[in-house]
Amino acid sequence: MDAATPELDVKDVWTRVRQQLRREFGSAAYASWIRPMTVNGGTDRDIALGLPTRFMRDWVMTHYADRIRDLWMGLDPQGRTVTFVVAVGGPELAAGDTADGVRQPVFVAANADGDAAAPAGRPAASERATAERAPAAPTSGSTGGGATSGALSGAAGTEVFSAPLDPRFTFETFVTGKPNEFAYAAAKRVGDSDHVPFNPLFLYGGVGLGKTHLMHAIAHQIREIRPDRRVAYLSAEKFMYSFIRALRMHDTISFKEQFRSVDVLMIDDVQFISGKDSTQEEFFHTFNALVDQGRQIVLSADKSPNDLEEIGNRLRSRLSMGLVADLHPTTYELRLAILASKADQFGVEIPPKVLEFIAHKIVSNGREVEGALTRLVAHAQLVGRPITLETTREVLHDLLRAHDRRITIEEIQKKVAEHYKVRIADMSSARRSRAVARPRQVAMYLSKQLTQRSLPEIGRKFGGRDHTTVMHAVKKIEDLCRTDAAFAEDVDLLRRMLET
DSSP states (O other): OOOOOHHHHHHHHHHHOOOOOHHHHHHIIIIITTOOOOEEEESSEEEEEEEHHHHHHHHHHHHHHHHHHHHHHHHOTOEEEEEEEEEETOOOOOOOOGSSSSSOEEEEEOOOTOOOOOOOOOHHHHHHHHHSSSOOOOOOTTTTTSSTTTSSSTTTTOOOOSSSSTOOOTTTTTOOTTTTHHHHHHHHHHHOOOSSSSSSSEEESTTSSSHHHHHHHHHHHHHHOOOHHHHHEEEEHOOOOHHHHHHHHTTTTTHHHHTTTHHHSEEOOGGGGGGGGHHHHHHHHHHHOOOTOEEEEEESSOOOOOTTTTHHHHHHHHHHHSSEEOOOOOOHHOOOOOHHHHHHHHHHOOHHHHHHHHHOOSSHHHHHHHHHHHHHHHHHHOOOOOOOHHHHHHTHHHHHHHHHHOOOHHHHHHHHHHHTTGGGGGGGOOOHHHHHHHHHHHHHHHHHHHHHOOOOHHHHTTOOOOOHHHHHHHHHHHHHHHHHHHHHHHHHHHHHHHHO
C-alpha cells in the first residue's frame, strides 16, 4: 500500500474498509449507516469517524464498531485505533464513492417502491392486516446488520438524491392571478426565508390549480439559496406505505430519526391519510417534533384542514395552526395568462384570437388549459398546418364538446325534482323527511359532480346550507351508489339526462 503521506494512507484505508463493509453487510445497510460516516480527523494513535447524529453514532457503535476496528487495524500500517464521534458536516477524507466527497443538500424522496423509512405506533386495523401478511424481516441485530431497505437513504445529509422534482415547476414559471396570488406569495416567503415564517404552510385547492407546482418551487428555491438544508418531499400516500413497510421490516426507529432530522418536510396530498389512524398518529408526532425543533413543514391537500374527513381533531388543529392558503378556480384572465406563458415556453407564435378562444372555452383548470395548448402545438408541428381558429376547433373538438354544455345548479334541481316528483321549493326548504331529503342530497351530489361550483356556493343554492351539509350529502350518495345497484343506476340516469 502506498504510504507516501499519512493523509493518503487514511484515504486508502477508509476506502478499503468501506468496500469490505459493503460486501459483508449489503447495499441497504451500507447506504443507511456506513456511507454517512466521514473521517473526521486523527492522530498517530487514533482515527475519528464522524456521524451526523447521536442516534446514528450509537447505532454504528452497537452494530458495526467491532468489525470496523478489526478491518482498520488490519489495513492501517500505523495500527491506529478507531473512535466514533458526532460531527455534522465534518470533512470527508475518504476516496471511493464520489457521492461522499462533499456534504451537499439532500432531497429525500420515496422511490418507486415506496422505500422510505416508516414511523412507529400501533397500526390501524387495515394497516395491521397489511403488515401482518408480510413475512418478518431480519431484525437489526441479524446478519444483514443495521437498517433494512426501508430506510430513507441520504437522510443524514451526505448523499444527493434525485427527488421527483419537475424542473419546470419553479416560481419563475408559475403564472399568478387573483385566484392564486395569496398562495404564491406565501410559498415564495417560505422558499426565500432563513427562518420559519409559517408552520405549517398548508396549501389547498382543486385538481390542476397549482399546489404541486408551488411545492416543487419551494423545494427548488431552498436548494438554490440554502443548499445545506435537508428537504424531504413525498406524497402522503408514500408516507403511509413507508409506515406499513417499516412495520413489516421491524425497523421503525430509523424512520423516526430520518424524518425528524430533516430541515424541511413537504408532504403532498395530505387527504390520503384520512381514515388511517395509525399513520395519522405517527404523522402527528413527527409534526410536533419538527415544530418543536423550529423546522419548516409544508403541506398540500384538496380541501382545507377543517374540511378533511376522518382526520382526528388533534391533527386537524395542528394543520390549521400555521398559514392556510387556498388556490381558487381559474378566471378567464388567469387562463389567458397561462396560455401566453406556455406559448412563450414553446417558442411558437399563436394568434391572440386562438388563445382567447381556448381561455373562453376550457374553464376547468390550468392543467387542462396547458394540455390543450400542448396538443394544438404538437399537431401543428407534426402535421405542418398553421394554427388558426379552424384548426383549433378540429384538434380540440373533444375537449370543446365537453365544455360546451354548462350545467347549472338550477337545472339540476329542476330535473331531480321532476324525477322524484317533489317540488323545486323542497330543494331549499327545511323539510327533513326522507322523501324530500334524499332527492335534495342527490341534487347536491350532482351539483358537485357536474358544475365547477364550490361547496359553499352549492350550499347557498340549497337554502343557505353549510358546506359541511353538502359534503355529507355527497358522501352519502357515493356510499349508496356503491351498495345499492338500483339506486346507482337511477343517479346515473339523471346524470345522462342532464349531460345530453
